Amino acid sequence: MNYSTNIVSFFKQELPVNQPLSLRQGQIIFGKINKIFPNQMAEVQIGQQKLLAELSIPLSVDSNYWFQVQKGDKKPQLKVLTTMKTAANTQQNQIESLLEQLSLPKTTETRAVIASFVHNKLPLTSEILEQAASWLKNSKELKQDIEIIKQMADKELPFTKEVFASLSAVQSGKSFPKLLELLQDELTVHSVKNAPLMELLATVNGREPLNLEDSREIKNFLSQILRNLGFSYEAELAGHLTSNTEIKEDVQQLKPLLLDLLKADISPSIKEAAQQLVDKITGLQLLSQEVGPVTQLVMQLPFSFREHEMEASLQFTGRKTKDGKIDSDFCRILFYLDLQHIKETAIDMKIQNRVMNVTIMNNQPLLFKLVEMFTKELKEKMQEANYTLLSIACKPFGDKNQDGKSSHAAYQLGYSSYKGVDIKI
Structure with missing residues (x-):
């Protein structure tokens, strides 16, 4: 491994984080009818959660259904898309029936995404399926990329190609030392003169060893390296905007310097090296959150x-x-x-x-x-x-x-x- x-x-x-199931218009979820009660009421199992539902159409106990969330007057409404009787309730049948209902192509990528969402009991949408399939079309690490898509849905991150690329950079196995050295080499080879960036790259990727027995030194190191990388850059910008204070233009943090570099007329190899670093920093920021x-x-x-x-x-x-x-x-x-x-x-x-x-x-x-x-x-x-x-x-x-x-x-x-x-x- x-x-x-x-x-x-x-x-x-x-x-473990206890949080209620959030139903939003357009979501597609897979559920099972556990019990039917008088007055057209039923217990619906969606993932690990049991909901009490008011029925407007007849449904069968122990049958599985694909539902689509629709806007209701006072509470969400679930529209039945397909019915899966217990005898035919294999995962493959579940996947094929949904693809037919949504008129989506039956590709390896769409099947894999649906299988992951069903297994992890996550709601999905037709837009998520189409976008995810397009990102996975040329994937060299299909299993890992599907895990990233699952994380995006699980953490309710914006479902964009940029977010996918950022999380992919975190899980690519390319370490900061290698990425920093790659950019340093590219800037040197192409004789790019950017003193603040070169100095900061050398500082972040410095060779000075860390004394792991000194807790104060470790704390100072962590604080400084996080600031040098630009982990708090956006938060600091937001703070300036909120307090209406002047934003410093000479910010010595790696992320803003890289963003400025990407706007310049530079070679494709430099742009690729800089983008990989930006994606990795952004991916770590996205994974750090409060729930x-x-x-x-x-x-x-x-x-x-x-x-x-x-x-x-x-x-x-x-x-x-x-x-x-x-x-x-x-x-x-x-x-x-x-x-x-x-x-x-x-x-x-x-x-x-x-x-x-x-x-x-x-x-x-x-x-x-x-x-x-x-x-x-x-x-x-x-x-x-x-x-x-x-x-x-x-x-x-x-x-x-x-x-x-x-x-x-x-x-x-x-x-x-x-x-x-x-x-x-």
Whole structure:
């Protein structure tokens, strides 16, 4: 399993977020009639959620239907598109019936997108199907690209080619050090004179090693590298517009400098290298979002450790305190590193009320012994920081849990229950 495959699988993990099913006009959803009640009422199962529906047409218990959401007077209405009787209820039949109903071409791409949305219990639209199929037509990584499309729908991101390209850049496996070096080389070869950009590229892709034993140095490094890359550029612009303050023109951040470069008359190879960097930064910004009280931050950062250049990937998921700060008492942090000697290493750290459980994933048998040797010292260090390290476990990548799922399989989002009449069919 290569680096990009591992990291895509690993970062599917998320803390469960309870959120209601959102029905919007034009969406197509797959549902099942569980029960029929008196007064033309029925229980409809859509994904993991059960809704109470008012029927205006007769439907059958234990039958599956494709529904399309339509605007109602007081509540959403579901129009029945196709009926799938239990005896013929195979996924292939579900897919073929929908494509026929929507008069869409029966291609490998459209079938794969529908299969993914049905499996992940996500609503779709005919526009999503058509756009996704066009993006996937020349895909070299069909499975990975379908996962990106699923993420776009799951996170309710704008369904545009630009967003798709940005998320693809994050999951492409091309690290920041390689992309930064590529752009530096292209600018040098074509004798492009852009002192601020060249200086910032050298700073971001610097060779100065990071002291991982100094927590203050790590904090300062993270803060500075995020600013240098331009992670907060749009937020700062919005702040200036809101407060009606002057926007500085000499912003020394990578993203705005790259955007300026892309507007210039430059060679295609420079434009491609710059666009890849912009897409990667934008993709990470898109993946970092707030869903209700839950905040998720996704970062991939270039740094050097003992003369070994690498990219550290990390994902933070947790809640904010009342004053808007990240709550370090209750959170989950995932790290992904490609180290010089022990190679690919993932660390899953769960914190509940300052009690910590850590899982380390690595395919090197040597690591298991090293962890045993340093566990006592690590517990003492965490105690000094007012944390209790309850457990630390090691697993190889692809190890199975008790339920038979991969140790880095995706967590399914939970849904809160509805009460009352939700929809009309």
